[in-house]
Amino acid sequence: MSRYLKVTEFKGVTVLALARPRQKNAFNLPLYIELTEALKDLSKSTSANSNAIVLTGEGDYYSSGNDLANFSQLMHPRTMAAAAKKTCYEFVDSFVACRKPLVCAVNGPAIGISVTTLGLCDVRLCVPNATFHTPFRALAQAPEGCSSFMFPKIVGDEMSHKLLEEGYRMTATEAKACNFIHDIVPIEALLDRAIEEAANPNLKRFVVQEEGLLAKLRSVNQHEVDVLEKAWVSRECFDALSKYLLSRNKRGPASRLDGHGTVDALYDRMISMQ
Template sequence: MPKPAVFDFDNNAKQDAQTETARKNHVDLVSSLSFSSEASSQGKREADERVQESKDILVSSEDGITKITFNRPAKKNAISYQMCHDIMLALKNASTDNSVMTVFTGTGDYYSSGNDLRNLINDAGEIKNAAMSSIVLREFVNCFIDFPKPLVAVVNGPAIGIAVTLLGLFDIVYASDKATFHTPFSHLGLIPEACSSYTFPKMMGSAKAAEMLLFGKKLTAREAWAQGLVTEVFPESTFETEVWTRLKTYAKLPPNAIRVSKELIRKHEKQKLHAVNAEECSVGQERVTSKEYTEAVMNFISRKAKL
C-alpha cells in the first residue's frame, strides 16, 4: 500500500524550477500543435511518426474518417500523460489531413476509465506537481475546443471522469447500451473539468448536471441520451455495424461544407469555452494542493488495494 502523501515545503524552490522547465518544454510542444499555424512538412512527418509509435493510442485513417482508439484494455483504457500528448499530436494531424471527421473509441470492454491515477501520484504515493498537471490539462482540453472538424465519440463501454466530461465538446456521441457515464470528482476531492461546469448544465439543465457533477451519479446510456449527453443509443449486438456504416455514409459528404458549418455552429462558443477551461484548471490546481484532496486520493488508493 502506498505511503501517505506528503508535501515537502522545504523543497519548494527546487520544485518551482522543475515546474518552470517542464512548463517551457510543454509550451514548446503545444506551440507546435496550434491548429491556426501551418506545420512544416518535416514537423508533420515527425508528429506522424511519434503517434504511430504509440501503442496506447492507435490512429488510422480510412474512408474519410480518422479513428483515434484508446488502447490500454488491461488498464480500462486509462489516459496517461503520454497518451494526452499523443492525442494532441493525432488531433493536430487530423486537423489538416483529408479526413472529413475524427472518431474516438476504445479497445475492449471500456471506452475509457479517465485519468490514469499515476497522473496524480508518483510511485512513492506522493502527490505530483499540481502546476504541471494543470498546464497539461488546459492545453489538452484546448485541442478539443479548437478542433475544426466534426468530433464523434463511439462509446463502446463505460466512460469515467475526463472521458465523460470531454463529450460535451464533441459534435456527436453514439453509445452502446452497455455504456455508462460516471464523473466521481467529488469522491476524489476534485472539481469538474473539460468545460463540463459549463457544457453539462447547458445540455442537461442545472439540476441534472448537478446530480452528476456534484454527487457523482452514474448514468446508463439511456439516461445519458434522455439528458442530452448522448446523441443515440444502439444495442450492443449491432452497435459497431450500425455506427460505422452510418459514419462512413456521413464521411462522403462535402468536407469543406462540413468544416464551415461546424465553424458557424461553434465559433460563438469558443471564447467562452477557453475561459471556462482556464478557470477550471486554475481552481483545480488549488484543489490538488488541499488536505481534503490528499486524503480523498489516499482513501481511494487504500480501497483499491483491498479489492
C-alpha cells in the first residue's frame, strides 16, 4: 500500500497523485520508490483500467522536487551518492520505459526533478499559477530526468540553457509559449481535462513511437546520474546543501557544526570517514 502516492482509476485511466502536501510533495525516498514501482507496474499491466496514466499532486504544489532532507544523514558522501545515483536512475527509467501514455497535470509550482521529468510526458497541462524552476547551479548539482536531451528538443537551446544552467523560473504563460506546456487550465477543471486527454485512444507514447529513442534516453539518463554522483561528493555541493539545511533549520550534517567548526572542516571529516 502506498503511503505518499494516491492511486485512483477513472474511465480506463490511472491517476497517480503525489500525496505529501504539507511538504509541498517533495520527493523523499519512499515516494521515489512508490512512484517508480507504480509506473513500472502500470506499464506492464494489461488491465482495461490502466490504458494511460495521469500524474498530478495534492495541495498547492505539484512538487518542490527532491526533499533535501534526503541528504541530511551523517554518512560518507560516496555512500550517499552511490545510493542516490541508483534511486535517481531507476526513478527516471520508470518514466523512460513506461509504455503507457503519460499525461501530467501540474497543479501548482514545480521544482527540480518534478520539472525535468515533465519532458518525458506526452501531454503537459498546468494551472495559471504554476511555475517551473530547476535551481541546479544554486545547489551545485546538475540536470537529471533526461532534461539535457529532451529540453532542447522541446523548448529550444536558448530556453533550455536558461532553465537548466541559469535556474530561470518559468511562468505558465512562458511555458505554453515555448511548448513546454500544451495548455493552461483552471484548477477546478485540471484533473478532468487531464483524464480526458489520457483517455483519448489516439494518444500514443512518444518513446515507443520513435525508433531508437528508448536506448538513447537510457544512455542520457546514465550519463546524467554519473555526472550527478560526482557533483554530490564535491565540496561545492556539500557546502550548498549544508547552507540550505541550516537556513531551513533541518537536522543533518550542517547542524553538527559546533562553535569552532566550519562546513569545510565537517566535509573533510566526513570525506575521510572509513
